[in-house]
Amino acid sequence: HALSLLMPLSTRVDPLIKELVSASYGKETVNNSGEAAGAIAVQTATLEALATVLKHGGKKAKQKESIPSALEASEELLDHENDGVREAASKAFGQACDILGVDATSEAVESVLLSGSINSHGRACGIHRVLVASVGKELDAGIHQKLQESAIKLVAEKEDTNAREAGCLAIGAALGSSSDAAKTFKKFQPRILAVMEGKESIEVHKAMARGLRIAVRLEPHIFEDNLPILDAALKLALTSQQRVQLEYNDFLWMALDVKAGEVGLDKYLKMANFEQSRSMKSLYSKVLTRIKSVNDDL
Numbered sequence: 001h002a003l004s005l006l007m008p009l010s011t012r013v014d015p016l017i018k019e020l021v022s023a024s025y026g027k028e029t030v031n032n033s034g035e036a037a038g039a040i041a042v043q044t045a046t047l048e049a050l051a052t053v054l055k056h057g058g059k060k061a062k063q064k065e066s067i068p069s070a071l072e073a074s075e076e077l078l079d080h081e082n083d084g085v086r087e088a089a090s091k092a093f094g095q096a097c098d099i100l101g102v103d104a105t106s107e108a109v110e111s112v113l114l115s116g117s118i119n120s121h122g123r124a125c126g127i128h129r130v131l132v133a134s135v136g137k138e139l140d141a142g143i144h145q146k147l148q149e150s151a152i153k154l155v156a157e158k159e160d161t162n163a164r165e166a167g168c169l170a171i172g173a174a175l176g177s178s179s180d181a182a183k184t185f186k187k188f189q190p191r192i193l194a195v196m197e198g199k200e201s202i203e204v205h206k207a208m209a210r211g212l213r214i215a216v217r218l219e220p221h222i223f224e225d226n227l228p229i230l231d232a233a234l235k236l237a238l239t240s241q242q243r244v245q246l247e248y249n250d251f252l253w254m255a256l257d258v259k260a261g262e263v264g265l266d267k268y269l270k271m272a273n274f275e276q277s278r279s280m281k282s283l284y285s286k287v288l289t290r291i292k293s294v295n296d297d298l
Contacts, residue, residue, distance in 0.1 A: 013053065014063045020050040021073045024092070026085075040082050047077065047088035054095035061099075071096035071104070075112045078122035083162050086122040094129030102138045105130060109139070114146050124154045124166030131173035132214060141179060148174045148184060152191050165207035168195065172211030176218025189228065196232040202243055205236060209247035213296055216254045223255040224264055227271045230255060234280055237287075249287050250294040258288045 026043040050070060061067055070092055077089035097105040112118060113126045127147050130136055139147075151174045154167030171188055178184035195208045212233070215222050223229050233255070237248035256264030265284050269277050 013057045013060045014066050016053055017050070017058075017061060017066045017070055020046055020053060021069050024050055024073050024077065024089075040085060044082075044084045044088045047074070047085065047092050050074075051088070051091035051095050054092060054099060058095060058099045067096055067099050068104075071100060071108060075108060078112065078126050079118040080122070083121055086119075087125050087166075090122070090125030090129040093126055094133045097130050098133035098135045102135055105135045106139060106143055109143055109147065114143075114150065120154055120157055120160050120163035121166055123150065124163050124170045127151055127154075127170040128166060128173045128214075131170070131177045132218065136173065136177040137179070144174070144178065148178070148187065152188065155191055155195060161201065161203065164204055168204065168207035168211040169214060170211070172214035173218070176215040176222065181219055181222055185222070185226075189226075193228060193232055196229075196236060202241055205241075205244045206247045209233075209236070209244070209251045210296065212251050213254055213294065216251070217296065220257070224257070224267055225271070227268075230268055231272065231276055234276060234283065237283055238279060249283075249291065252283070253288050253291045254294055256284075256288070258284070258291065259293075 023046045024043065026039055050073075054067070054070060058067060058070075074089045074093035074096060078086055078093060080086050080089065093108070097108055109130060113123055113130070118126075127150060131144075131147065136144075147170075151167055151170035154163050155171055157163045157167060171192065175181060175184055175188055192208065192212075195204060200208075212223070212229070230252070233248045233251055237245055237252055239245055239248075253259075256268060258264065265280070268280055272280065
């Protein structure tokens, strides 16, 4: 947070980016597991800092190699052995793409995210971060479609739970940034409902809720007429697992636009059956109206 406040005041962004890029590659040698864990923590924090600097000050970079060097480092680290490093690298990747524009982003997407050369979790994180960036909506429809298909496959990835969770976020980003959300949604809905209605781990259910919230952030009215998704979310908001409940309460608060009044609720009640209507009204008055805001890191 301190970095994001300082960046608008800073005029010397280039040396800072250079320092962070250099440090983001991590230590060459570590002597024991304790030192290794410490090195990973430092590397992750460095990448997080790089992403913050790029977001709040990257456009001030004057040296033409600054942002491409950050992109190159983040591309390489999307395939790091540690999932925390991969996730932090994806944030820097998305920010660097956003600054460099649609041509450089398309090239990075084709050569890194769609080439099959990096592990599934890194790919899912990269898709999520590039599609929530402004440049995500500017990508050529053909490239966007390939990213959509990749996201769907990642959510079906039974062997790698990290990739599945990140894939849920990627699906939300792909849906919210699509130029034809209705068409994209038709393709995604069976996969989304299979996760929401299936016997999934708490973490996968939470990730899908977050993915749906990403879609709403990017495209606010995307679910207001979608009874199957809203019904499935209502069921999960009433589950016995409190951590899942909380995530879907937040999603329904956003999807029904509770902050703006009862228009979203009324729309739902016109579509839903008697039982669902009763449950939603109860949840709305007891829980949703008490939520003040939902703060997600897109």
